[in-house]
Amino acid sequence: MKRAATKTPEAPAAPANGTSEHQSLSKYIQARFDECSRSQKDVAQYIVDHLDEAAFQTAEELARRANTSSSTVVRFSQALGFEGFPELQAAAREEYRRVNAKAAKQGAPSGSTPLFSLDQNEFEAALAADHLNIEDTARKVSRSSVEALIEAIVGAEKVLVAGTDQMAFFASYLRHLLMLLDLRVDVVASPSQEALSRLGRIDPETLVIGLSAGRPHPLVVRAMKLARHRQARTAAITDATLSEVAKLAQIKLYYSSNSPAYVRSHSALLSIIQALAYGVYAQDTAQYDDRIKAFRLK
Secondary structure (H helix, E strand, C coil), rough: CCCCCCCCCCCCCCCCCCCCCCCCCHHHHHHHHHCHHHHHHHHHHHHCCCCCHHHHHHHHHHHHHCCCCHHHHHHHHHHHHCCEEEEEEEHHHHHHHHHHHHCCCCCCCCCCCCCCCCCCCCHHHHHHHHHCCCCCCHHHHHHHHHHHHHHHHHHHCEEEEEEHHHHHHHHHHHHHHHHHCCCCCECCCCCCCCHHHHCCCCCCCEEEEEEEEECCCCCHHHHHHEEEEEEEEEEEEEEECCHHHHHHHCCEEEEECCCCCCCCHHHHHHHHHHHHHHHHHCCCCCHHHHHHHHHHCC
């Protein structure tokens, strides 16, 4: 009697988009990041750093936050192998659930007690977002990176802070705080002849700090590349982990910039800048107190 052949069950096909229970959406995006167009990289950066928003926002809302168009969000989803944005969002929600379930199992706090009632107005919503940004930044910032940057500032012969547009204010404020301690600090905030000449004076004794939010300005990227070429120390303070400025930096500090408003929140960035200056001051309070007095008498 002939024995009937048994069929071997076929293994389930791997998802076309490359995500699976072993590879999260965030890791998959990071692996494919260099293949993306410039505008798609803005979307990629925002999703990786704001997974909770990507999981529950519409394509239009996500596009607004990433400073791009909803069609770019859809094309980005398709470039990753998804049929469209809803399928990408489903993967984001799945990762968000896994991350939160893991945190709950380990006993980690799932979030802070809300500052305001559920029927908060726009003013209260913005303040609550700023509060959460500072708390989130404080939880995630690396102490070793902070200490390394403070030591680099103290040990540098001169510091150059590069930040344009909205970052120009924070670059100038960091310069002001460090100059109170009588440190040599320059700012590059625009492609003017004077600013370009400051870039030309970068040498191995210089510390270059690049500030960026979202897509970095080409001038800031140029400053970081020039610093690397001339073997100067480099540091980045940014809200995007996949930022080109962060990739060029030896020391990296990240801050959270979530906001319900039409612009990013920079409350956490301001806190980092003030905390860094205080950290430098704390290295030698007696010496810096004398310098502050002398500076005010000038």
